[in-house]
Amino acid sequence: MKAITHEGSGGHERLKFTDAADRRPGSNEIKVRLKSAGLNHRDLFVMQDRPQPDLSWIPGSDGAGTIEEIGPEVEGFSVGKEVVIHPTLGWKRSADLPKVPEILGGPTDGTFAEFVTIPAENVFPKPTFLSWAEAGVLPLSALTAYRALFSQGKLQAGEHLLIPGIGGGVASYALMMAKAIRASVTVTSRSKEKLRKAIELEADYGMDSGADWAADPNMHKVDLILDSIGGAVFPRFFPLLNPGGRIVSLGAGTEAQIELSLRELFFSQFSLIGTSMGSREEFIEMLHFIETHRIRPVVDSVYPLSDTAKAFDRLTSGEQFGNVSISIAR
The missing domain is CATH 3.90.180.10 (Medium-chain alcohol dehydrogenases, catalytic domain)
Known part of the structure; x- marks a missing residue:
């Protein structure tokens, strides 16, 4: 062959x-x-x-x-x-x-x-x-996104999701899946073209990756952050989260080491959660989700x-x- x-x-x-x-x-x-x-x-x-x-x-x-x-x-x-x-x-x-x-x-x-x-x-x-x-x-990207959002991140309708660095396969699936359950989604990118395409996929808001996200008057607090970038952006996450907010880490495209304020973590009762791939059980659930919502x-x-x-x-x-x-x- x-x-x-x-x-x-x-x-x-x-x-x-x-x-x-x-x-x-x-x-x-x-x-x-x-x-x-x-x-x-x-x-x-x-x-x-x-x-x-x-x-x-x-x-x-x-x-x-x-x-x-x-x-x-x-x-x-x-x-x-x-x-x-x-x-x-x-x-x-x-x-x-x-x-x-x-x-x-x-x-x-x-x-x-x-x-x-x-x-x-x-x-x-x-x-x-x-x-x-x-x-x-x-298979791989959609399964990873499904587990990150729902099994680990517990995303619910009406919640606000942040996806830093929109553009890759997992990020695009996460955007479409979140919108399918009527969550709000904000994305970031250095590319205006990628931000435009994300808006076409019904992202609610897009920000430049280099901007001060917390100072953006149009940026509302988020309930879940789906992070595949790692150390380069992690210190910017805590000011964006609602109390009880979650960060799901599924990769480290930049530095694998992060700075973590334990006071911020426990005072606001944030959760930091890791995820990787997904099980056969979740693959079946993901396929059903894709078919139910006709996600392409x-x-x-x-x-x-x-x-x-x-x-x-x-x-x-x-x-x-x-x-x-x-x-x-x-």
């Missing part, structure tokens, strides 16, 4: 479009013929920090396609069925937290290929109203499988809004 492989130490400059071996499904596995896949910043982190860099490996955690072959003990599936892939391996119930979530596409071979073989419990029917490009970029992923651009390295150039430029998609049509 054709695939994108990574070998050696380095980032996406080490990617190669080549022939790779696929495999038949085991007793409880399904082989999927992929139609599309999605890029995530996680792919870049795994490339840079591989424990065995000399081994050839296929990246990619997001994907959608049709069932090609079914393992002998698998029931309830049929060849040709259109499916999406749940990328978290082995985490079934939300309450059973793993030490570190195991994710498709690192260390296991992933979705930047014509075929992928995965556990049957990670295969779900594709939402029929989504295109292949939309379905292929849905924001696809920034589509590249053929052979141009995956160029697609990562787009991702690392920071100019994208939404998800970057890979087309794997034969």
Whole structure:
């Protein structure tokens, strides 16, 4: 099969479009013929920090396609069925937290290929109203946003959400999901174009990332902050929160270390909550939410499988809004 492989130490400059071996499904596995896949910043982190860099490996955690072959003990599936892939391996119930979530596409071979073989419990029917490009970029980012907002952040209708650094896949899903339950959403960005696109997605207000947010007369106190930036902006959060407000951290695009005032934390009874990926249980809930509210992923651009390295150039430029998609049509 054709695939994108990574070998050696380095980032996406080490990617190669080549022939790779696929495999038949085991007793409880399904082989999927992929139609599309999605890029995530996680792919870049795994490339840079591989424990065995000399081994050839296929990246990619997001994907959608049709069932090609079914393992002998698998029931309830049929060849040709259109499916999406749940990328978290082995985490079934939300309450059973793993030490570190195991994710498709690192260390296991992933979705930047014509075929992928995965556990049957990670295969779900594709939402029929989504295109292949939309379905292929849905799983990881939408699952991360869903858990961050609802399982961890407990966002409710009528509350006010702040999303610093709008533009990436998780942020765009979080915006659309929050608006679907009638929450208010404020976003920030250094890009006027990204702020404009966020307003088109029904964000209530947009601010420049470099502005004094607390001094903005149009900025009202917030109940929840969804942070993927980290130390560079964290000290600016507490003055923005209502008493009892929550900060959900799902990444650290800048410094991982933060300054934290314990007095502010306990006097105003703020909550600082971490989150990463999501369980099979939450993936099912997320798919139901997406279908109920007819949320369509924001696809920034589509590249053929052979141009995956160029697609990562787009991702690392920071100019994208939404998800970057890979087309794997034969």
